Amino acid sequence: MSIAPASEERGQTPRLLVVEDDPLVRSVCVRLLKLRHYQVDQADNGLQALENLEQATYDIVLTDLSMPALNGLGLLRRIKERFPDTDVIMITAFGSIDTAKQALKLGAFDYLTKPLELDDLARVVQTCLEMRELRRLRRERETLSEMVALMELSRTISARLDVEAQAGEFMAQLCRRFNPSGVALSLIDPDDRRLTLLARHGLPDNSRPSRSVALPSPELLEGQILAAHAELVERYQGEHQRLQVLRMQDRPVGVLQIAWDRDVPPLSDSDAQLFEVFVASMAVALENGRLYSKLKQQNLRTITALAAAIDARDPYTKGHSEQVTRYAVRLAQRMGMDEPWIERLRYGALLHDVGKIGVPDVILRKPSRLTDAEFEIMKQHPIIGARIVGSVLGEVCEAILHHHEHWDGSGYPDRLAGEAIPLESRVIAVADAFDAMTSDRAYRRGMSPEEAIAILLHGRNQQWQADLVDIFVDIIRQEGAELLASKDRAAQEAGIDRGCPSKRDRNPSAGAGMADDRTAL
Template sequence: MNSNPARILVVDDDPDILETLRFFLEKEGHEVTAADSGPAALRALAQEPHDLLLTDLRMPGMSGAELIRLTLERDPQVVCVLITAHGTIDSAIHVMKEGAYDYVQKPLDLEALSLVVARGVERRRLLTENVAFRNAVLLHDLSLSVCASLDLSAVLEQVLDAVVRELRTVHAYLLLRSDDGSFTLRGARGAAGEAPIGTVIAPEACLAGQAFETGESILVRQSDPWPGPRSSALGEDRYLSSLVVPLRARDRRVGVLGIGMDGPGRSFTPADEKSLAILAAHAAVAIENARLHDDLRRRYFQVVVGFSRALESRDPYLRGHSERVALLAQFTARQMGLDERRCEVIYHGGLLHDLGKIGVSDHVLHKPASLTEEEFNEIRLHPAIGREILAPIPDLAPIAEIIYTYHEKYDGSGYPNRLRGEQIPLHSRIVAVADAYDAMTSGRPYQTRMSFDAARARLKEQAGRMFDPQVVDAFLSLPPSVFEQMAAASGEERPPPAHTSPDPRPPSG
């Protein structure tokens, strides 16, 4: 009994040789499929996978060389062996250079054939184990990268990086299913990357729609007809070979992962299909976890913003203050050339900068006169209180840092830790300027409302003392329309200040 049986496809246009090969290889313990031509062999390969192809070189119609080329295009893991006559040995050697593993000569020496087949079957086993090992390493590497982050955008980028690297392609895309049934492009490489992230793709307009609907992967080789619509937004109009795999998480489909190849010669294979399916399965779980985390973070953030607005409702002087600070800080960050992600963090930091005042008594917050030392110490606690409120969500740590440090002063005279200069996070230095400007131009129980020109002059005067000079310069260089917008927003009716004596506290909200 053969301890290493294989599924072998034998191809020869001579029925006697075909029958001899079938009988001998079955006696050796292998499972044998016989085909009398190249097209018949391709049909057999399409119906079920084979480990080894044993084909005559010279056959009418499709030659053995052409059959081997098409076979390896479909599945490079198939081990191909040529049967050749003495006069065609040079041709056999040429075909071996193109991918054939070995050859046997006619008239057939069955003992030599047995040795070649045994070596071929062993090579197939090693190739299969190599693919399995590669997939295990791939899964391990992807696990390390995507499990290290719960940020959805970061997870999507890591998945696409792994796909492009491991599947040796430059074209890849990741679509997530929206509630309305359409796809949204959430990440892309190569030709698919020419469409903006967020592009909406109709399922019926792309191959991905078919894969999602059926729940089955779709493999298109260069020799195959394209089985459905082509989406130019995904680069499908350029692909000669394509592979699309649905993303499943918790027994439901959440999107599609696709790759394409536009160069002649190589097609995606069943081995690639297995690798992409492994990537897709693991990626789908990571994506779903990140989406759930994003949803939790968004809900928590909404609750926190609700707290902040509830605080403003306690004090008519603060009405709209946080939103104006957030906008002014965001405009300033953009003026300084910060990327949009950092600008978003700064906006949210401005929106929640006074969050910790929830823990400060109304008596202290609304006191129209100078604070006692004890009362001022209570005020100084609000940055730490605000940071503590955001502590349950680690992803909000950059916002918590702003809340905790925006009362630090550039010259080191601020609180809670008397940081100075660039020891203070840039995000906090930006929010500090926006907060001071809005506080000065809005009025407080302890401070007369300044004109906008006077407030701008005060910022310039305090640059290098209370504020970062570069931030002040960027703030003061904002277009006039920004300040007009803020002036209109702060022009709502407010109770008059309780007194007009000089401000006993720093100009901050």
């Protein structure tokens, strides 16, 4: 049983082009092929054949080897360059067999010798159509496999729910699979009615000071969106490009611009289909990521305001959370941590004391040493904070819960030790301790940076991880003036009683070893 040709499978009659300068041979070939129910066109030289190929899509071209104007080998080369999906069967005189073999090396499917055997002609054409169908089926399987792989990749990328990270991953995948010379991706914020350039590779920008432009109307019309994208990214001067508005449920979410150089052929039908599937999944993922980021930012602003309110309950701790965040982020940068990890750390440091909302003012603002019972209440604030933050920023609640654990296991709430303590918590602990020691409190004056450094060094491998202390001390000694310049001490200066002795003056044993500060250590 023979395999139906691909064009028949699609409900189309296979289309063939016979190129032969001998009218008798050409006529015989055309008549035989039409009897086989193929659609057949004819040309008497290679140049005319190229004109036919520009006007229609052919499954097979049968061409004589020796022709005026453009011979068979020249036509074969042009077809392989400009119409790679079209197969070529050469027709040659017996004495030109070596040239026919050369044609096979250049990509011809097969060759026939004159005088033609009509059965051979029918057999070679049928075999070529069957091979085309097998190739089509194989491409479809490969395309389906690629679609499945791309969908899995899309789901993996979507799970990150970080728009900029998603954009980078999608851009990298586009470049790997479709080999463009340039890609640009912009995203719509429908609330602010702005189009923001998320990522660009190989395409020139317009040297704008901003990476976003306003959209003129709330209807988000496609023409306005494309015009706004053009303000951010210049049109690529390549032979061909796609400028596509990304949509989710018929609603525009962004613009993808992808371009290829002149010497790269356009996407095949299967690649175009794969591209559309990939772009559709990219639109869904980016829109979901944008909505998640917006919700996350709203929740973060709410919790940050809560953290600021906690700091504001005691004028001596105003700005503490922001300063701890500055120290912790700088320490993480010196440690060589990647940006996603630093972002989690930033949230954890900013919100590390949010649980103090559950600590009564009488304890939080007490101007003298806490009793054991009061200290037990104070020790609940990491637990309370982790519960508050866990509902919206689950990835940072562990950092908050354990930022008072000690390297030697003497901390709270779970008495974790060493590397059992989350790394984020260990980093926050060092930053938290330094800011607490160098800040004024109602019950003592702030220490000098060198005094605080001495206590940190004394607590290496006891209260804090030794190498983190060493890196942090190096940062303070090199960059301390810059980091301390942003420290908000106005409220502390206004509220401190200059006649009040320091805590160390009131209790000489305090601070002799590890730092002793009930609100931050």
